[in-house]
Amino acid sequence: MGRSMTYEATYSFPRYLSAKKTVDDRALNRNVFQSMARELTAAGTSKPLRVLEIGAGIGTMVERLLDWGLVTRATYTALDSEPENIAEAARRLPEWGKDHEYTVETAAAGSIRLRRGEADVLVTLQVADVFDFMATVKGSGDWDLLIANAFLDLVDIPSALPDLLALLRPAGFFYFTINFDGGTIFQPELDPLLDGQIEELYHDTMDRRIIRGKPSGDSRTGRHFFQHARSAGAHILAAGASDWVVFAGPDGYHGDEAYFLHFLVHTVGLALAGHPDLDARALSDWVEQRHRQIEQGILVYIAHQLDFFGRK
Numbered sequence: 001m002g003r004s005m006t007y008e009a010t011y012s013f014p015r016y017l018s019a020k021k022t023v024d025d026r027a028l029n030r031n032v033f034q035s036m037a038r039e040l041t042a043a044g045t046s047k048p049l050r051v052l053e054i055g056a057g058i059g060t061m062v063e064r065l066l067d068w069g070l071v072t073r074a075t076y077t078a079l080d081s082e083p084e085n086i087a088e089a090a091r092r093l094p095e096w097g098k099d100h101e102y103t104v105e106t107a108a109a110g111s112i113r114l115r116r117g118e119a120d121v122l123v124t125l126q127v128a129d130v131f132d133f134m135a136t137v138k139g140s141g142d143w144d145l146l147i148a149n150a151f152l153d154l155v156d157i158p159s160a161l162p163d164l165l166a167l168l169r170p171a172g173f174f175y176f177t178i179n180f181d182g183g184t185i186f187q188p189e190l191d192p193l194l195d196g197q198i199e200e201l202y203h204d205t206m207d208r209r210i211i212r213g214k215p216s217g218d219s220r221t222g223r224h225f226f227q228h229a230r231s232a233g234a235h236i237l238a239a240g241a242s243d244w245v246v247f248a249g250p251d252g253y254h255g256d257e258a259y260f261l262h263f264l265v266h267t268v269g270l271a272l273a274g275h276p277d278l279d280a281r282a283l284s285d286w287v288e289q290r291h292r293q294i295e296q297g298i299l300v301y302i303a304h305q306l307d308f309f310g311r312k
């Protein structure tokens with residue numbers, strides 16, 4: 001890890017999402033995943049599964065669900081509001097497909113067809129804000145499975161969930177994963193008081209986030225989801241922890257996870273810059289020391305999150 005990265009003024013969000021893939025691979029709750037696999041098999045039809053993923057980023061969940069054998073015969077629509085992310089998904093998915101021995105055809109606008117043996121998946125990548133998309137579909141969605149990974153903690157769930165569920169066919173399924181649940185742990189401790197204060201204030205910035213004039217965020221999205229699901233008339237069929245645990249082994253951090261950590265530390269620093277309750281110098285020293293711990297391979301990062309699988 002070059003020292004220069006510590007001082008980078010800008011970080012690449014697509015690279016962060018790419019680095020996050022292996023962290024999510026380890027974190028995703030296997031019990032929840034197996035429940036989904038069982039239900040989808042039991043509900044199996046002869047028709048291709050219609051999957052919609054919102055806030056899909058660079059498409060790593062598409063790759064994963066093909067890899068893990070969940071999606072075999074399907075149409076898969078992946079939406080993200082950022083053109084940069086969808087452009088990266090369009091670049092990497094054909095490459096990923098070829099590396100995994102799929103026959104890859106790039107079809108009409110934004111569509112990529114991947115075929116291998118029995119598997120035949122048509123992926124449509126679309127730049128769209130999910131709220132605009134829902135307004136276009138006007139509650140008459142017909143998807144079998146709705147996916148949101150590391151996304152729901154960015155929206156106001158009580159107001160958004162009924163509209164999101166309206167995208168599904170009757171008794172359609174949802175797979176909502178990596179929902180933040182109020183634990184940000186950096187080890188080793190630097191100054192327990194300051195570490196605690198930074199964690200608390202950082203979570204507070206999530207709770208106060210306003211997007212499009214609406215409160216949009218909850219640092220305890222995971223635990224609150226049970227109640228929100230009940231209020232929206234959805235049934236949770238499986239739930240479990242999906243904590244991120246990032247540490248360096250004998251060969252350093254896995255994959256590009258040092259970048260993932262630098263990005264997070266930078267994000268915490270940005271979110272709290274200028275905070276009236278924090279000494280600016282203490283914060284910048286904290287950020288600097290955390291970056292240095294990553295370079296030394298001693299920073300451990302744990303975030304508490306929950307996964308859900310359920311039925312409308």
Ligand SMILES: C[S@@+](CC[C@H](N)C(=O)[O-])C[C@H]1O[C@@H](n2cnc3c(N)ncnc32)[C@H](O)[C@@H]1O
Pocket residue numbers: 017020054055056057058060079080081082085128129130131148149150151154
């Ligand atoms: C934390 S990232 C997760 C991306 C991806 N699901 C993953 O786990 O790699 C959240 C994503 O949601 C997208 N996003 C945020 N608000 C959105 C909205 N209103 N409509 C669609 N996408 C949105 C962002 O552009 C970003 O890619």
